[in-house]
Amino acid sequence: MSSESAHGRQVNFGPGPAALPTSVLEEASKGILNFQGTGIGISEISHRSKEFVAYLENLKSLIREQLDVPESHAIMFTQGGGSAQFSAVAMNMLSRYRLLHPNAKAEDIKMDYVVTGRWSEKAAEEARRLGGGSVNVVVDSRKYSATGKLFDNIPPHEKSVYNFSPDPALICYCENETVDGVEFSHEPTSPAAFPFDLLPDAKLLPLVADYSSSFMCRTIPRLADHAIIFAGAQKNVGPAGLTILIVRKDCIVDVDAAVKFGASPVPLTLSYKTLFDTNSLYNTPPVFSMYVTGLVLEHLKALGGMPYFEELNRKKFTAVYEVVKKGAQQGTFQLKVKEGSESWMNVVFDIPDEAAKKRFLDDAKKNGLLNLAGHRLVGGIRVSLYNAITLEQTLQLVDYCNKFLEDELKSKAQ
Amino acid sequence: MSSESAHGRQVNFGPGPAALPTSVLEEASKGILNFQGTGIGISEISHRSKEFVAYLENLKSLIREQLDVPESHAIMFTQGGGSAQFSAVAMNMLSRYRLLHPNAKAEDIKMDYVVTGRWSEKAAEEARRLGGGSVNVVVDSRKYSATGKLFDNIPPHEKSVYNFSPDPALICYCENETVDGVEFSHEPTSPAAFPFDLLPDAKLLPLVADYSSSFMCRTIPRLADHAIIFAGAQKNVGPAGLTILIVRKDCIVDVDAAVKFGASPVPLTLSYKTLFDTNSLYNTPPVFSMYVTGLVLEHLKALGGMPYFEELNRKKFTAVYEVVKKGAQQGTFQLKVKEGSESWMNVVFDIPDEAAKKRFLDDAKKNGLLNLAGHRLVGGIRVSLYNAITLEQTLQLVDYCNKFLEDELKSKAQ
Numbered sequence: 001m002s003s004e005s006a007h008g009r010q011v012n013f014g015p016g017p018a019a020l021p022t023s024v025l026e027e028a029s030k031g032i033l034n035f036q037g038t039g040i041g042i043s044e045i046s047h048r049s050k051e052f053v054a055y056l057e058n059l060k061s062l063i064r065e066q067l068d069v070p071e072s073h074a075i076m077f078t079q080g081g082g083s084a085q086f087s088a089v090a091m092n093m094l095s096r097y098r099l100l101h102p103n104a105k106a107e108d109i110k111m112d113y114v115v116t117g118r119w120s121e122k123a124a125e126e127a128r129r130l131g132g133g134s135v136n137v138v139v140d141s142r143k144y145s146a147t148g149k150l151f152d153n154i155p156p157h158e159k160s161v162y163n164f165s166p167d168p169a170l171i172c173y174c175e176n177e178t179v180d181g182v183e184f185s186h187e188p189t190s191p192a193a194f195p196f197d198l199l200p201d202a203k204l205l206p207l208v209a210d211y212s213s214s215f216m217c218r219t220i221p222r223l224a225d226h227a228i229i230f231a232g233a234q235k236n237v238g239p240a241g242l243t244i245l246i247v248r249k250d251c252i253v254d255v256d257a258a259v260k261f262g263a264s265p266v267p268l269t270l271s272y273k274t275l276f277d278t279n280s281l282y283n284t285p286p287v288f289s290m291y292v293t294g295l296v297l298e299h300l301k302a303l304g305g306m307p308y309f310e311e312l313n314r315k316k317f318t319a320v321y322e323v324v325k326k327g328a329q330q331g332t333f334q335l336k337v338k339e340g341s342e343s344w345m346n347v348v349f350d351i352p353d354e355a356a357k358k359r360f361l362d363d364a365k366k367n368g369l370l371n372l373a374g375h376r377l378v379g380g381i382r383v384s385l386y387n388a389i390t391l392e393q394t395l396q397l398v399d400y401c402n403k404f405l406e407d408e409l410k411s412k413a414q
Numbered sequence: 415m416s417s418e419s420a421h422g423r424q425v426n427f428g429p430g431p432a433a434l435p436t437s438v439l440e441e442a443s444k445g446i447l448n449f450q451g452t453g454i455g456i457s458e459i460s461h462r463s464k465e466f467v468a469y470l471e472n473l474k475s476l477i478r479e480q481l482d483v484p485e486s487h488a489i490m491f492t493q494g495g496g497s498a499q500f501s502a503v504a505m506n507m508l509s510r511y512r513l514l515h516p517n518a519k520a521e522d523i524k525m526d527y528v529v530t531g532r533w534s535e536k537a538a539e540e541a542r543r544l545g546g547g548s549v550n551v552v553v554d555s556r557k558y559s560a561t562g563k564l565f566d567n568i569p570p571h572e573k574s575v576y577n578f579s580p581d582p583a584l585i586c587y588c589e590n591e592t593v594d595g596v597e598f599s600h601e602p603t604s605p606a607a608f609p610f611d612l613l614p615d616a617k618l619l620p621l622v623a624d625y626s627s628s629f630m631c632r633t634i635p636r637l638a639d640h641a642i643i644f645a646g647a648q649k650n651v652g653p654a655g656l657t658i659l660i661v662r663k664d665c666i667v668d669v670d671a672a673v674k675f676g677a678s679p680v681p682l683t684l685s686y687k688t689l690f691d692t693n694s695l696y697n698t699p700p701v702f703s704m705y706v707t708g709l710v711l712e713h714l715k716a717l718g719g720m721p722y723f724e725e726l727n728r729k730k731f732t733a734v735y736e737v738v739k740k741g742a743q744q745g746t747f748q749l750k751v752k753e754g755s756e757s758w759m760n761v762v763f764d765i766p767d768e769a770a771k772k773r774f775l776d777d778a779k780k781n782g783l784l785n786l787a788g789h790r791l792v793g794g795i796r797v798s799l800y801n802a803i804t805l806e807q808t809l810q811l812v813d814y815c816n817k818f819l820e821d822e823l824k825s826k827a828q
Binding site: 006007009010012014016018019020022025029030034040043047048079081082084086091126130131232234240242264269270284285286287288292371 | 420421422423424426428429430431432433434436439440442443444446447448451452453454455457458459460461462493494495496497498500501502505540543544545646648652653654655656670678679681682683684696697698699700701702703706782784785790
């Protein structure tokens with residue numbers, strides 16, 4: 001097994017910033033010196049130049065086409081990642097609610113949060129900090145774990161479990177929990193699917209999804225029913241510093257007009273209306289990150305778009321999960337996520353024997369397989385399988401795991 | 415005169431995103447594939463990896479050393495550019511004021527803005543939008559222009575002109591107005607110097623400076639007296655997407671504690687305390703922009719740091735300004751900024767004859783001298799002379815201007 005590829009690159013299973021396709025980076029290494037023959041590098045070009053504005057329009061088209069985003073929804077770009085969106089989502093949706101219900105009292109306004117891991121928990125915390133309504137935890141998945149303390153599952157798909165408010169300002173969930181390795185299933189009949197059928201009745205659902213770590217790794221179920229989908233670029237589609245937004249147009253509201261009905265003023269760079277009215281060019285955008293993201297999206301399209309990546313990512317996940325389950329049966333590995341709730345993008349498991357875990361990580365590194373340690377809050381092992389990880393690289397890891405499991409068995413037998 | 419250099423690069427006099435040193439971009443084009451021999455490209459590396467954290471520490475040192483930032487001030491990094499800082503500055507400083515004056519009423523809290531161009535005007539507008547205090551326009555420089563409507567000057571250095579509040583929550587100014595080409599002089603005795611001597615008495619001045627377009631082009635006068643200095647990277651030091659902050663530590667306050675005294679909650683990614691407590695790693699930072707900024711700062715240091723660039727930028731500005739004045743005497747060019755108030759970084763002038771202006775811009779482009787058109791709000795010509803523009807490139811432009819002026823004279827004489 002060769003650990004070396006072009007440019008001395010190793011295999012990076014890190015959780016984000018994450019691996020990008022080598023061919024894209026080769027192209028970017030030219031564009032950084034001279035973008036499209038303009039004589040100016042991409043990091044140096046005006047965001048208002050005709051070349052860049054055309055690039056931006058194409059970037060939007062690449063997302064719209066591949067995810068089948070309807071015209072009811074705008075595609076916008078900003079900075080600050082998911083964390084800034086935790087604030088922006090609450091502030092914009094509270095402003096929208098105030099405009100729809102000018103006489104509402106703050107204490108009667110509900111912000112619904114589905115909590116299935118560290119990121120959705122953080123989102124709920126930020127809504128609580130910002131106030132302007134009260135946070136209703138629709139469900140906390142820890143209640144459904146064996147110990148009552150672990151984010152290890154998607155809660156049972158039952159009306160008595162998901163406590164939605166009748167008319168909330170927003171309903172927020174995190175599609176894939178990167179730290180915990182828990183994800184809603186995309187099989188509509190799976191008990192771990194997002195409970196679309198249990199949502200309150202509303203023509204324009206205030207449904208918000210954090211897709212930061214699963215954006216464009218496959219199609220988005222019921223995309224058109226969402227009010228807002230947001231994602232940091234740095235997992236599946238580009239370098240850190242870029243946030244992608246898909247916002248239904250009724251959620252792009254005049255935040256200043258909402259102030260007289262009791263909404264808090266929204267910092268201008270967090271207002272969706274500012275972004276929409278200026279085609280995401282209110283202030284200087286993260287030009288380089290947008291450029292590389294454009295290259296990645298062209299690359300995804302050329303390979304076959306979402307159907308291709310859904311199939312590829314299924315194969316990758318299945319191959320890794322198979323060896324993880326085998327390791328668990330043998331007693332070397334330990335599963336950490338309930339069956340059916342596992343993330344395709346972040347396979348999280350443990351190696352309870354500390355010496356064995358160290359061997360696993362150290363030898364992986366020697367074999368050019370990097371960044372397999374779990375998140376600092378949960379420990380263990382995490383294999384991130386974002387789009388840029390190839391099937392070949394995945395099978396390299398599977399081979400490595402198989403060999404590691406064999407060696408462990410042998411050493412125990414001695 | 416050759417317009418072609420390595421990689422087909424042209425001379426980019428654009429106002430930002432702006433030119434970066436070719437040698438830096440050559441290095442970056444390697445780092446994007448493999449950062450420091452890690453086998454992982456810089457856009458793909460974890461912001462919590464030991465390699466990146468070391469890089470971040472060095473980045474801080476490069477700023478601290480070269481600008482002589484005292485230990486009383488923290489150096490931090492964030493996203494969102496100057497526009498996000500317009501909000502952050504007001505929100506953090508209002509929180510600080512509330513903690514210092516728990517019984518203050520909103521209407522008694524003053525936010526002082528020195529308005530000398532489009533950017534300081536925008537900053538004041540954002541403070542007005544966010545509320546929490548009333549904006550006091552210390553001075554509006556348009557009052558001191560010939561027409562009463564132009565941002566073409568630094569106002570007279572007199573107590574009767576600068577109407578500072580006795581105890582404001584903040585005093586904000588923009589050191590260099592990129593659009594209008596107006597800048598405070600760095601000669602302490604110049605009438606266009608910032609009026610430090612007229613500021614209210616305070617041991618810990620709440621003085622905030624927007625250095626977005628003049629950061630690290632020379633030393634910062636009285637840096638240690640500032641509460642906050644902020645700058646987008648995309649002019650003098652790096653690619654767009656990165657904001658650099660120098661914040662005196664008494665201005666890093668517990669914004670949540672200030673809420674009970676009447677302050678508005680601050681979105682977490684805009685809170686200086688969040689950034690400080692996490693070493694700017696609360697959320698994923700714009701890793702690539704930080705990397706290139708690090709390379710640029712190493713490059714500045716290697717060439718001789720701020721003394722070298724002060725001298726270089728003085729020469730560049732002087733050479734361009736000389737030919738602009740010559741053109742004005744000849745009647746071809748028109749000066750737009752009052753003598754002594756001119757920006758070193760953005761030389762703004764006009765060519766009143768529209769046909770001549772078109773010829774000037776078109777022929778410049780043919781000669782590989784790009785992006786000389788003025789800002790869309792003011793028109794005319796703007797020559798941005800950020801650090802990466804070399805003296806040789808500046809003299810290329812000066813030669814071009816001299817030739818253009820000769821040709822205009824000749825064609826008039828015919």
